Amino acid sequence: MNILIKNIRQLLQVRDTPVQKVSGREMKNLPVIENAYLYIENNTIADYGKMEDLPETKANEIINAAGKVVMPAWCDSHTHIVYAGNREQEFVDRINGLSYEEIANRGGGILNSAKKLEETPEDDLYRQSAKRLEEVIAMGTGAIEIKSGYGLSTDAELKMLRVIRRLQTNYDIPIKATFLGAHAIPANYRNDRKGYIDLLINEMIPAIAEKGLAEYVDVFCEKGYFTTEETERILEAGKAFGLVPKIHVNQFHAIGGIQTGIKHNALSVDHLEVMRDEDIEALKGSKTMPVALPSCSYFLSIPYTPARKMIDAGLPLALATDYNPGSTPSGNMNFVVATACIKMKITPEEAINAATVNGAYAMGLSDTHGSITRGKEANLIITRDIPGYAFLPYAFGNNHIDTVLIRGKVVTP
Numbered sequence: 001m002n003i004l005i006k007n008i009r010q011l012l013q014v015r016d017t018p019v020q021k022v023s024g025r026e027m028k029n030l031p032v033i034e035n036a037y038l039y040i041e042n043n044t045i046a047d048y049g050k051m052e053d054l055p056e057t058k059a060n061e062i063i064n065a066a067g068k069v070v071m072p073a074w075c076d077s078h079t080h081i082v083y084a085g086n087r088e089q090e091f092v093d094r095i096n097g098l099s100y101e102e103i104a105n106r107g108g109g110i111l112n113s114a115k116k117l118e119e120t121p122e123d124d125l126y127r128q129s130a131k132r133l134e135e136v137i138a139m140g141t142g143a144i145e146i147k148s149g150y151g152l153s154t155d156a157e158l159k160m161l162r163v164i165r166r167l168q169t170n171y172d173i174p175i176k177a178t179f180l181g182a183h184a185i186p187a188n189y190r191n192d193r194k195g196y197i198d199l200l201i202n203e204m205i206p207a208i209a210e211k212g213l214a215e216y217v218d219v220f221c222e223k224g225y226f227t228t229e230e231t232e233r234i235l236e237a238g239k240a241f242g243l244v245p246k247i248h249v250n251q252f253h254a255i256g257g258i259q260t261g262i263k264h265n266a267l268s269v270d271h272l273e274v275m276r277d278e279d280i281e282a283l284k285g286s287k288t289m290p291v292a293l294p295s296c297s298y299f300l301s302i303p304y305t306p307a308r309k310m311i312d313a314g315l316p317l318a319l320a321t322d323y324n325p326g327s328t329p330s331g332n333m334n335f336v337v338a339t340a341c342i343k344m345k346i347t348p349e350e351a352i353n354a355a356t357v358n359g360a361y362a363m364g365l366s367d368t369h370g371s372i373t374r375g376k377e378a379n380l381i382i383t384r385d386i387p388g389y390a391f392l393p394y395a396f397g398n399n400h401i402d403t404v405l406i407r408g409k410v411v412t413p
């Protein structure tokens with residue numbers, strides 16, 4: 001199937017020469033073609049340019065995008081969408097004054113989700129997760145990472161990762177699987193944290209690697225969860241089995257997790273709500289992508305990642321949802337981009353770069369996704385009629401998406 005999209009008001013993120021990521025001042029540059037066409041051959045972007053240069057094509061279908069913006073689909077590099085049920089009650093408890101930490105200390109939080117997941121049959125877990133995946137695709141997500149971490153036993157972690165594998169098989173968007181067995185110490189190991197870490201290292205990681213169920217290894221490096229020393233042990237074990245680190249750090253406390261991640265060549269360090277100057281310094285010149293999760297800050301009323309300061313210091317930045325039942329029950333990348341502009345004071349150009357090309361980098365997908373480049377997969381958003389791309393974060397909370405294409409196929413009604 002060949003599709004011609006014509007009369008595009010603005011074609012965004014056009015990179016003839018693909019870039020791996022954009023950093024610092026480069027993030028202000030969002031390459032745009034006004035009054036453009038885009039030609040898709042089979043699943044990939046074959047050609048694009050200005051309407052006045054439109055060549056003859058063999059299109060089977062023509063989409064008239066007059067007044068609309070066309071751009072690469074969002075690249076959401078941090079989610080936990082495989083989970084069972086919800087944590088509505090904790091939401092109400094927080095409104096009534098309990099903190100996220102207090103709820104976790106009472107056996108709520110991650111352990112609450114682990115209990116629900118254990119009780120949920122695998123097919124049911126798959127159905128719940130597939131529904132979330134379809135919802136986020138309809139909101140413009142065209143590449144996604146999904147973590148385990150609500151299992152906290154070998155069987156339940158494998159169950160989560162098998163669900164991710166089924167999603168990979170049944171859906172056309174790239175899905176990257178991350179093993180997050182080190183999300184919390186489960187209740188049955190409360191008095192034996194070393195025992196749980198040994199289980200992660202000696203049983204879970206080898207089993208997962210043997211079945212090829214994950215590409216990345218993650219740890220929640222945070223006070224009350226895993227120390228930097230424990231994080232190092234787990235990352236080393238994962239690396240020995242070919243898993244690449246991608247870790248949760250600096251959500252509530254800065255305990256040196258960023259330095260640990262960089263030392264182990266983490267592909268990304270995610271959350272970063274609490275950043276010291278030395279953490280920003282450590283990231284300079286590294287290959288590790290800092291990832292901000294503004295919907296989490298919004299939902300938990302915790303600080304926002306100091307994105308402005310980080311970009312001004314020359315760092316790259318990616319934006320992701322963190323979609324999960326506890327800290328961010330939302331997978332809407334449009335809201336993430338708007339919130340980053342509004343609360344973190346980054347420009348629409350910076351936010352769109354962070355949510356496309358840099359998000360792709362944080363999933364190892366820079367060569368195939370995240371920009372309008374010949375040969376890349378045609379995972380695209382076509383907006384409704386809007387005055388220009390800055391309208392997307394400006395008119396926040398409204399749905400501006402008309403059509404989503406995945407591998408050149410229209411997936412929205």
Ligand SMILES: N=CN[C@@H](CCC(=O)O)C(=O)O
Pocket residue numbers: 109110113220248251296322324325326327328
């Ligand atoms: N911070 C750690 N993990 C998730 C939240 C987990 C939960 O509350 O279920 C996060 O990224 O925000």
Ligand SMILES: [Zn+2]
Pocket residue numbers: 078079080248322324
């Ligand atoms: Zn997370």
